[in-house]
Amino acid sequence: MSAAGLAAQPVADMHLHYKWTQQDLTSPQDALDGLDQNHIVMGVVIGTPAELALQLQSLAPDRVVAMFGPYREGGDWQRWAYDAETVSRTRAALESGHYHGIGELHVIGGFAPKFAKATVLQQLLGLGAEFDVPVMIHTEFSRADFMLSVCREYPDTRIVWAHSGAILEAAAVDKVLAECANVWGGLGARDPWRFVNNPLTGQGGELLPEWQALLMKYPGRFMVGSDPVWPVDQLDRWDEGDSGWQELPRFWGFHRGWLARLPADTARQIGCENAVALFKMADKVSCK
Template sequence: MAIVTIPRAALALPILLFLSCGPAGSGEAPIGAAVQDLPIFDAHIHYKEPAWEAYPVESIIELMDRNGVAMGLVSSTPDAGTIMLWEYAPNRVVPELRPYHDDANSSNWAKAEGMKTYLRGRLERYPHQGIGEFHIHQLDTSDEPLFRAVIEMAKERDVHLHVHSGPEPIRWLKSLDRDVKIIWAHAGLSTPAEGVHALMKEFPDLLADTSLREWDIDADGRGLDPDWERIILDFQDRLMVGSYTWVNSQWDNYDAIIESNRKWLAKLPREVAEKIAYRNAERVFRRTISMDQIGTR
């Protein structure tokens, strides 16, 4: 599959057109076009089976290179996709274990036979740095025994759960074990900004990736949304960007997705932009992330 190289100078032009001043109350100038020089940690990548033929592993790393994505958190349906990508480019991939495989999917995985055995076996075999991303569409407290086992597996390895849900399942998981580490996928996705702020404030160790929220944050291109600006500034140490490549069309649009994230990061002070782009991920996953990784595996 052919991949066209886009000059980074050209990518910077849209950012220059949208810059004005830094976030209200920040007192600092925005990083602006210099955002193009920041490495990105993509905290929500899927490499699912339908992508394997259309986007072989080498093309995924080429896409990351082209967009200054130094490293990414990868989970896949099935997990074999994550392992293929990690084995090809261990310097660029932080693997996490998604429960979905065979007939276990986002709707029924918590009730699938043998799920505990499956998860423990994969965790023992491969160096997964998280469990997820998994969905809790509707909270069913009868699943408590499985979730207690999942929390135990995560705590044994000192890794995060990556949870796609609304606020209440997060509160429920925290009620099972206050110390469980969680990355809230898509910052709640459809949760209004005020609800996102409330949950992040309620749980001071809760992290979130902002995949699919970039247009909410940037108010559909009109500038930083005031409610999201408050979230960003208040919780700047706990946010990471993401692309959410759940279907091949997201890989088709990867350039635009990463650029849309750089666009809103460009409106932040340098220190804040750096944290969300990659420094928070450095701390969370205990990695060194830099532009020096571009072009490596």
């Protein structure tokens, strides 16, 4: 595909954040302009606080999907699982009809053992099934066991696995996808700037063989996102502005590069159609 054709290919971004630290640099209209400029026909937006995603969604309801992110302030990404209010707030948000997903929820190794009885997470997964909305979970473990236990226990919940296992090897990701038909892998932030030690691609921008094989094995199960959080040195920064939206061309330029090397149908599925279908936007959004 030519460079021009490649850059204009419609894509869906399944992993956008709109944080209060981004508002100064990026107004809601600026964000929508960014989608336009990058030919992003649909965007899934996680607000911090959650209501910020609604600012984008209300401007472009046919294009923006707001998820309910329970984080309100710095450090909540470590605290949400221990706060019973997370569940009642999430239920109220879904009942409002304004939110079409739950997450992103961080489950990071180190404090993992406490999740053996992860009642807050379990209740959120139950809400995902009850309201029929995807639940996005970011796991960061050296083994696939946690996600396997979650996806087995909640087969009726559609789970978006943010960053597709993050630091896991392709073989471990394969294990989860093979066993749990209710898991979709997101490739947000899986670029050379954020996942430096866990690359998807080689020096020339081509998918590594094991990832290429995995994507081709499950062409209906992967989606791409930018995860516009920038700069990278401090992912949970609350004191300085975050210029993630200004980096959309960088992130999507990278993803378009490897997408273009896949068969066109597969590239359209992974780059656009899978996310549009998962978030039930097919009647509003075209990937062609």
